[in-house]
Amino acid sequence: MRRALLIALASVGLMAAEPAAAPDRPLADARQEARAQRLFDGIRCVVCQHESIADSPAGIAGDMRRLVREEIDAGQSDQAIRDDLVRRYGDFVLFRPPVRAGTWLLWFGPLTLVLLAGGGLMVLARRRRPETLPLSPDEERRLAELLRDEAVCPDPDATMPNDRQQAGPFN
Structure with missing residues (x-):
């Protein structure tokens, strides 16, 4: 029973795989084949998306190579072949x-994003932080009262930023 189930699952997996591309048959005329190879380099595989049809092992890439060769053999221009592929895909x-x-x-989206990001960074760089105003005499008096209060205990180890410590090896 298990063996039959494993065989059934394996056969389903094999049926789901893409069939192998038919082997390429180069054109008889070397100039036409060289033209086809140049066209292959500028055409993207619709399955792989990052490879040209010249480099792609996908079955659709093989079909596209065959189509390009057929159209070259029929006397189509390079532009007509590209137009036909654009019409299809x-x-x-x-x-x-x-x-x-x-x-x-x-074409212009990446450049626009870079310019917008650069402009945003320039705006952030030019933005000035508000200057901190010194405390008024009334605020100084209130702060001194708060620090004297028992609820707020200053850290005995803390020093004022303007206090000079003894010169050490790192000062």
């Missing part, structure tokens, strides 16, 4: 998406 598929209204955040 969106601007995200290109490592260098075009600058247009839909991609402004992608």
Whole structure:
């Protein structure tokens, strides 16, 4: 019983795995294949997202490589091939998406965040702390009364900041 359950679980795990990509078949013309390789480097794998389709082992990357080769073999221009991929997968598929209204955040968002953070840091650096005014004679008298009171005991080991101690090796 347990053995059958383990076999069933293992087979479900194998069925859930992505099928292996079909092996690449380079184009017969070396110039066309070199063109395809240049295109592969500028196209992002939609599964891996950080790799080009040239470097990705994902099955979809293999399909995308095959599609690019088919379109090159059919005589499509590089721009037509990129446009077809953008139509299918969106601007995200290109490592260098075009600058247009839909991609402004992608292009200028990081720069805007850096400028805003720098501006905020400059504002914080220029902000002056309020100066502490000296105590008035009335406040001095009230403080002296509070310190004489038995409820407030000053620390006998504490010294006033302006008191000079004996010069030691670290002073």
